[in-house]
Amino acid sequence: MTRKTKILGISAGCLGLGGLAAAAVIGIGIFVFFFVFGTPYSNTPRDRAKLRAIRDPYASVPAAIEAQKKASGRYPKDVADFDASLPGGADAVRLLSNSKLHYSSGEPTAYTIYMKLNWDGGLSYSSNGQRWVYGANDDPEWPID
Numbered sequence: 001m002t003r004k005t006k007i008l009g010i011s012a013g014c015l016g017l018g019g020l021a022a023a024a025v026i027g028i029g030i031f032v033f034f035f036v037f038g039t040p041y042s043n044t045p046r047d048r049a050k051l052r053a054i055r056d057p058y059a060s061v062p063a064a065i066e067a068q069k070k071a072s073g074r075y076p077k078d079v080a081d082f083d084a085s086l087p088g089g090a091d092a093v094r095l096l097s098n099s100k101l102h103y104s105s106g107e108p109t110a111y112t113i114y115m116k117l118n119w120d121g122g123l124s125y126s127s128n129g130q131r132w133v134y135g136a137n138d139d140p141e142w143p144i145d
Contacts, residue, residue: 064088
C-alpha cells in the first residue's frame, strides 16, 4: 500500500465516522424536538386512531357537562361550578382538574374542552360542533371520528 492510499483510507474512515456522528446528532435532535414540542398529526387514518386513543379517557366528559346544563339550565362557568353528585359529575371534575384537559365557558349556552398536544395543535370539543376535532395553527380543524 502506498502512502497516498494509506492517507486516503484514513481520510475515508474519518469521514465515515464523522458522517455517522452527524447522522446521530441529527437523529437525537429530531427526537428531542418531538419530545419537547410534541408529535405533529395529520388527517390520516393512523393519526386519527392515535388521537382517538388520546381522547378516549375523556370521552365521557361532554355527557357529564350536558347533565350539568340539564340540571341548572346553563353550562358551568368553570370546573368549580360542577355538581359532582350529578351523573358523571365526579369523573368530569376529576378529569378536568387533574389532566391536560381544559374547560372554558364564556357564556351559559356554550363551552369548549381543549387539550394541547404539540407546539401548535390540540384536540378540542365544542358544544356548538358536538364532536372532537384536531386543529393546528392556521390549518383547518378536522374531526377525529
